[in-house]
Amino acid sequence: MQFVIAPDHPCLPGHFPGRPLVPGVVLLEQVLRAVHAETGIAVGALRLPQVKFMAPLLPGQVARVELEGQAPRWKFRVLREADLLVRGELVVVADEAQP
Numbered sequence: 001m002q003f004v005i006a007p008d009h010p011c012l013p014g015h016f017p018g019r020p021l022v023p024g025v026v027l028l029e030q031v032l033r034a035v036h037a038e039t040g041i042a043v044g045a046l047r048l049p050q051v052k053f054m055a056p057l058l059p060g061q062v063a064r065v066e067l068e069g070q071a072p073r074w075k076f077r078v079l080r081e082a083d084l085l086v087r088g089e090l091v092v093v094a095d096e097a098q099p
Contacts (some may be wrong), residue, residue, distance in 0.1 A: 001030070001033070001034040001038075001064060001065045002063070002064045003027060003030050003036060003062075003064070003065070004061065004062050004063070004064060005022045005057065005060075005061075006060070007020070007059040007060050009022075009026070009059065009066065011023050012025055012059055013096065016064060020058070020059050020064045021057070021058065022056070022058065022059060022072040022092070024051075024053050024058040024086070025049060027063075027078050027085065027086050028048060028051065028086070030063075030065055030078070030088070031048075031065050031076050031078065031086075031090065033089075034072050034076075035055075035067065035076075035090065037092065038067065039071060042071060042094055045090070045092055045093050046090050046092060046093070047090065047091050047092075047093055048088060048089070048090050049088075049089055049090075049091060050088045050089045051086065051087075051088035051089075052086065052087050052088060053086050054083070054084045054086060054087065055080075055083055055084065055085050056085070057063065057078075057080060057085055059094055060090055061080055061089050062080065062081075063078055063079060063080045063085060064078070064079055065077070065078055066078075066079065072091055072092040073089065073091045073092075074089065074090050074091075075087070075088070075089055076088055076089070076090060081085050
């Protein structure tokens with residue numbers, strides 16, 4: 001799933017003034033949305049037990065989420081072209097998995 005965080009996104013003015021970077025939580029939101037789009041599993045049923053941020057994403061840059069695996073556990077990567085930005089794992093919390 002490809003995505004772009006627009007330069008006017010409301011999270012950017014405070015992160016960081018004069019040189020905005022897309023906050024990690026916004027990148028992770030895109031990962032959760034990618035799993036929901038692929039599987040229909042509710043975003044609230046997903047947990048991120050392991051995440052490592054490798055490089056920043058700037059507003060307006062194109063990035064993509066790549067998923068490997070299937071429910072209840074996936075590995076994910078967020079990339080900007082060939083550059084790895086974030087990697088980690090996400091899992092389904094069984095009692096909350098209904099869409």
